[in-house]
Amino acid sequence: MFPFTFRPDQAVQELVRFNQKLANGMKTLTEVGPIEVGCSAREVVYTEDKLKLMHFKPLVENLHRTPVLIVYALVNRPYMADLQEDRSLIRGLLKQGLDVYLIDWGYADGADRYLNLDDYINGYIKRCVEFICDRHDVYRINLLGICQGGTFSICFAAMHPELVRNLIVTVTPVDFQTKDNLLSHWARHVDVDTVVETLGNVPGDLLNWTFLTMKPFRLTGQKYVDMVEVLDDKDKLRNFMRMEKWIFDSPDQAGEAYREFLKEFYQKNGLMKGGLTIGGKKVKPENITMPVFNVYATEDHLVPPDASRALKGIIGSKDYTEMTFKGGHIGIYVSGRAQAEIPPAIANWLKERG
Amino acid sequence: MADQFPGSMDWTNLWGDAQRQVWSAWTDAARGSMGDPWRMKPPSNPFSPESAMLGWQDGMKNWMRMFMPQPDPTPEELAMRNLMGAGEQFLRFGNEIFKSFQKFQDGTKVGEEWTRVLSSSIEEAKKFFNPEQNAQAAQRLIEMWGIPLEAWKWAAPSQVSFPGDPLALLREQMGSPMAGSWKGQLEKMFGSPPVGFSRELQTQMQDAGPELMEYQEALQEYTTLLSKIANRSLDILHKRLLELGASDKSLDSLYKVYALWVDCGEDAFAEVATGDEYAKCNARLVNAVFKLRQRQQKMTDRMLTSLNMPTKADIEGAVKMVHELRRRVRELESKLAAQVRAPREEPRPAPAPKAAEPDDRSAMAELREQMRALTAELENIRQGRDAEEEEEPAKAAAPRKKTVASRAKGV
Incomplete structure (x- = not known):
């Protein structure tokens, strides 16, 4: 039997209704006002070039003894971790009594064209860690890396283990060449040198385009068609707009750092195959002997679970814990379930380790 | 129905x-x-x-x-x-x-006849997206893909236009980069020897010729691959509609048909995009685009030099020099801070033992390591240094001893 059980006039009415909703939604969209992101109270405690080190105001009196530094990716803006009150990893960690710092990398411009991974990892991150150590009078801090920031944190912990008490990574690529890693598959034949020499800094929009083309029909079409249904709900619209703001708020990538990251990780898979050097120093994952907590998402199409799980096999730590989150790369920070599961899991794991 | x-x-x-x-x-x-x-x-x-x-x-x-x-x-x-x-x-x-x-x-036509009508509709749609059978196919593919290729247009050199851009002349003569007869036009254009007053411009264009041709070929190859994805998605849609028709399930709204179409498109894309052919074809296009843009930059740089103006290469050279100086200053600051600190500071405890080292390391050896670390800490306490990080809540107090960060802009 013909599988369409609706009549042509019903189809037309559906289109009319859709169009009316879209038209009304445009009105609502102009009325929602400015889209605010970053909900938790914070202060800038250290700056260097474009970098700002944020310290979040504690939400409880008795803080856990060791501060946590969150290292975010260069690719998007870090307010994803503190999007709004009911969708904030940072707020969740603060409620659990953790003392939280975050590196905001800022927006790279022409002056940052030659920043490389050594500058980011052995420079910026190291100086932030030392600053926090001095501020809290401690030798080591807890490091929490997110996505590419997790890869940076792994490299940092491998090169400076004496500064890291516990390492936590979330949706972090380690094995960049798993079979299901589409980004790596595409990047393997790209002449990265020509791209960087031509563009200098690599525009964030170009990276965004790459991410969207991984699921082109869904991410550029269906997502918005679905959104039309809730355009008349101002709260839902605001939530949607926050996510949209974040998705398209992509800083340009410092040319040299991009070149190194693509070549050393995506093309050579340096963490897995060995031989990775950053700033002339060998990165030896076996130096990571501190406790490690690895959170990955089962539906992550950007960092497939196997890409994250590979961490277990390359580090020297005997205290390794994995946490599986049923969701996607972004859902792990913003979904309702993530708020209930991720911050308590991280905090409890840290508290057990002193 | x-x-x-x-x-x-x-x-x-x-x-x-x-x-x-x-x-x-x-x-x-x-x-x-x-x-x-x-x-x-x-x-x-x-x-x-x-x-x-x-x-x-x-x-x-x-x-x-x-x-x-x-x-x-x-x-x-x-x-x-x-x-x-x-x-x-x-x-x-x-x-x-x-x-x-x-x-x-x-x-x-509605009874069992619908399957025949459906098949012929699917075949017609395939022709619609086939670049060999339809001159507008490439444009239609772009429309079907919507926003992603909007961004691609931005990245592609065919969209780049700036004053004095010699390649603009080529593009004008070639028309759309999707045009089918571009190859013959290009070969003719690059075949003639550069003569007369504009020979320098002609030479520049001839130098760019192979790159422009590579770009055109890569774009055509990519478009052909997109048409394969479009065809495959139609095949999947056809199959799923037949399966639905044969079962009790049905689609009761236009949106559900659309959602099915999106699923089919994603499945077809995933089949192709995970293959080597797509990775190579995509990379060929990306590489060709950037080679061509690099050529444009060199041409522009030559023009700027003739006008005694700074070029992209000049500016990048200056930025690189500033960056290297910045690194040297940081290194010097770091060494200086270490020297200032050294006479009055005990070494930090040694890092935890490396688990990757040979397993013959006895538990006693590990205990000795820990003892050494504890002794160092005790020494610190004796000297009046508050090293109780393991026992007390963190104190957000003024820094006790400054490390490299002492010269940083603490706010």
Whole structure:
């Protein structure tokens, strides 16, 4: 039997209704006002070039003894971790009594064209860690890396283990060449040198385009068609707009750092195959002997679970814990379930380790 | 569906009524947000089914025009663009489905005959996207893919235009980069020897020739691959509709058909995009685009040099020099801080033992390591240094001893 059980006039009415909703939604969209992101109270405690080190105001009196530094990716803006009150990893960690710092990398411009991974990892991150150590009078801090920031944190912990008490990574690529890693598959034949020499800094929009083309029909079409249904709900619209703001708020990538990251990780898979050097120093994952907590998402199409799980096999730590989150790369920070599961899991794991 | 399908539907009135409602909605929306009656001209013949779809899209496009010229759109403007783009896509999809309905209008075709009509519709759609059978296929593929290729156009050199760009001449002569007869035109253009007053320009263009040809070939290869994905998605759609027809399941709304189409598109894309052919083809296009842009930059640099103006290479050289100086200053600051610190500071405890080392390391050796660390800590306490980080809550007090960060801009 013909599988369409609706009549042509019903189809037309559906289109009319859709169009009316879209038209009304445009009105609502102009009325929602400015889209605010970053909900938790914070202060800038250290700056260097474009970098700002944020310290979040504690939400409880008795803080856990060791501060946590969150290292975010260069690719998007870090307010994803503190999007709004009911969708904030940072707020969740603060409620659990953790003392939280975050590196905001800022927006790279022409002056940052030659920043490389050594500058980011052995420079910026190291100086932030030392600053926090001095501020809290401690030798080591807890490091929490997110996505590419997790890869940076792994490299940092491998090169400076004496500064890291516990390492936590979330949706972090380690094995960049798993079979299901589409980004790596595409990047393997790209002449990265020509791209960087031509563009200098690599525009964030170009990276965004790459991410969207991984699921082109869904991410550029269906997502918005679905959104039309809730355009008349101002709260839902605001939530949607926050996510949209974040998705398209992509800083340009410092040319040299991009070149190194693509070549050393995506093309050579340096963490897995060995031989990775950053700033002339060998990165030896076996130096990571501190406790490690690895959170990955089962539906992550950007960092497939196997890409994250590979961490277990390359580090020297005997205290390794994995946490599986049923969701996607972004859902792990913003979904309702993530708020209930991720911050308590991280905090409890840290508290057990002193 | 067979029983419900009307034998004679008044298609013209159906579309005409729908369109009137849509115009009314968009006009209201415009009045509401612009604060000023917005003059929209309804289509000359709103009751023509052929013009109906255009009319719907025009209503949206008037809106879009308000947002398109912004070079740096706000999140709201960007969301509007994307919503409008997707809305247009959905309406276009609805229009195609509507056309399909017209094919099934004759009640006799609705029984088991629908499978034959469906197959012929799928074959027609494939021709629509086949670059070898249809000159507009490439453009249609781009439309079907919507926003991603909008961004690609931005990256592609064919869209780059700047004063004095010699390659612009080539592009003008070639017309659209999707044009089919580009190869012959290019070969002719690059075959003649450079002579006369413009020979320098001709030489530059000839130097760029192989790169431009590589770009054109890569783009054509990529477009052909996209058409494969389009074909494959249609095959998957065909199969799933037949499966649905053979089962008890059905699709009771236009949106559900659209969602099925999206699933088929994603599945087809995933099949192709995970293969080596796509990775190589995509990389070939990316590499060709950037080689060509690099050529354009070199040409521009030559022109700027002749005008005694700084080139991209000059500026990058200066930035690199500043960066290297910045690194040297940091290194020196770090060494200086270490020297200042050294005489009055005990070494930090040694890092934890490396688990990757040979397993013959006894537990006693590990205990000795820990003892050494504890002794160092005790020594610190004796000297009046507060090293109780392991026992007390953190104190956000003034720094006890400054490390490299002492010279940093602590706020």
